[in-house]
Amino acid sequence: MAPRAGARPYFYLSGTSGAVLEDRLALDNTSDREHTVTLRGADAYNTADGAFAVRSAKPAAGGGSEGPVTGAGLWISFGAGTTVKVPAHTRAVVPFTVTVPPGSPPGDHPAAVVATEAGREVGVRVHLRVGGPALAALTVEDVSVRGKGASARVAYTLVNRGNVTLAPELSIRARGTFGEVAGRSARTLPVEVLPGQRVELSEPWPGAPVFDRVALDLTVTAPGGARATGSASAWFVPWGIAGWTGLGLLGLGGTAAAALLLARKRRSRAGDRHGTRPHGSAVPEQAPAPDHELTGATR
Incomplete structure (x- = not known):
């Protein structure tokens, strides 16, 4: 099937709640053999990245975007023309109706007309607007x-x-x-x-x-x-600067920890020299540890 020059890229229909709208779909067979095409209406939606898509005729396992038609796709009917045989080098024009249910909310109800043959599908967008207040938000x-x-x-x-x-x-x-x-x-x-x-x-x-x-x-x-x-x-932040800054902070932290440890050691030795051990404790006399113990050297 191939579109003719000047064909509409989509259908645009508008009416009030309860209205019955009519239009026609043309199928062009430019091949050398007959084609049998099945027509249906389908709901339309956006994929996650914003593309226009139509729902499958088959229910989707576990739900999701696919599944049976529940929206404006149900309003589209081809009557007895649901299955169409199109001879070679022939154009078939198929009428269809869109029946807007009473009480339908105003605004856009996106849908599509889908033609299927041998597992292959092609669709045409249907821009359907129901009359009433329009809200862009x-x-x-x-x-x-x-x-x-x-x-x-x-x-x-x-x-x-x-x-x-x-x-x-x-x-x-x-x-x-x-x-x-x-x-x-x-x-x-x-x-x-x-x-x-x-x-x-x-x-x-x-x-x-x-x-x-x-x-x-x-x-x-x-x-x-x-x-x-x-x-x-x-x-x-460039990675080079980020890495240099991180190492600098790590070095500063290590220096601060060593200084704190050194200060505690010195206070501890000062307490030993002035006899400030807790009352009643028995501590054997021993030579104070040499300062180089902080560097990890062997005694």
């Missing part, structure tokens, strides 16, 4: 910095809290110890976040400093008035 969560230098990336999670699909735009502002640090100017992200979905993304940050403490502010906006900000802070 999102949040930015779990902001963090990964890597360093030119390979540094800012990771974050976007959650669509509204009832419409969002095409977000992101900008990054960074402030270091001595002022502004190069961030990222506003740009449209290559994802569409569906209602109720969350996606985990990361953004290259080539302007990350080599040595500084930086505060980051991520601002995300989308048409409809959606706006959210997430923050994070990060230390950027």
Whole structure:
């Protein structure tokens, strides 16, 4: 099956709760043999990285994103045209309906039309909007910095809290110890976040400093008035400096411990010379230990 020039890349349907909407799907067979195609409606969702996906017709073991259709995919019906035979070099046009149940909430209900043949599937997106108040809302969560230098990336999670699909735009502002640090100017992200979905993304940050403490502010906006900000802070310290600093602190700690031990030894000897042993204790007389005992030398 192959799409013709000028074909719509997706279906866009809108109506009120309880409405019955109609459209048509064209199947082009450009091969030299007949094809038998099975058609169905499917729910759509975002994968973890933001890609558009449709649910399988088969229940998934243990649940998860796959599984039986429970959303707008159920509203799509092909009637008697669920299975279609398309002769060689022929185009078949199949009508279908979308029946919006009464009481359906307003907003976007993402779905898809899926054609299956011999285990292979191809789908077309269905943008379905039910009339009523539209709410564009999102949040930015779990902001963090990964890597360093030119390979540094800012990771974050976007959650669509509204009832419409969002095409977000992101900008990054960074402030270091001595002022502004190069961030990222506003740009449209290559994802569409569906209602109720969350996606985990990361953004290259080539302007990350080599040595500084930086505060980051991520601002995300989308048409409809959606706006959210997430923050994070990060230390950027070259490994060479970090290692040298750690060894220096370790050496300082060892010197302090040795000085403390030496001070205790000296106080102990001073007490022996002035007869300050606890009352009633019997301690045999012995020569005081030589000072070089602290160095580990043999007596």
